[in-house]
Amino acid sequence: MALVLCPECGEETVDQLINCPLCDEPLTDSQKAEKSKNARLFFFGLAFICGLGAATLCNMLGYTGWAMGLGMVGLASMAILILNLSTHR
Numbered sequence: 575m576a577l578v579l580c581p582e583c584g585e586e587t588v589d590q591l592i593n594c595p596l597c598d599e600p601l602t603d604s605q606k607a608e609k610s611k612n613a614r615l616f617f618f619g620l621a622f623i624c625g626l627g628a629a630t631l632c633n634m635l636g637y638t639g640w641a642m643g644l645g646m647v648g649l650a651s652m653a654i655l656i657l658n659l660s661t662h663r
């Protein structure tokens with residue numbers, strides 16, 4: 575058992591803990607990776623929904639060029655999302 579400093583608040587804590595007891599900041603690398611992975615998934619999920627939503631809207635309004643472009647953005651985001659979900663770190 576060793577003492578480590580929390581990168582977020584500087585509180586001294588034992589390295590067995592997964593999260594800092596004071597500010598709840600993840601202390602282990604796998605926890606940090608999980609956190610950034612979730613942020614990435616959220617971002618691409620949002621891009622996917624917005625892209626396809628905007629594409630549908632443009633299609634209804636008759637802007638087929640825009641609909642194509644935005645549809646591509648949505649599909650690319652979906653592909654990245656699936657890739658991220660299926661690969662293990």
Ligand SMILES: [Zn+2]
Binds near residue numbers: 580583584585594598
């Ligand atoms: Zn802390």
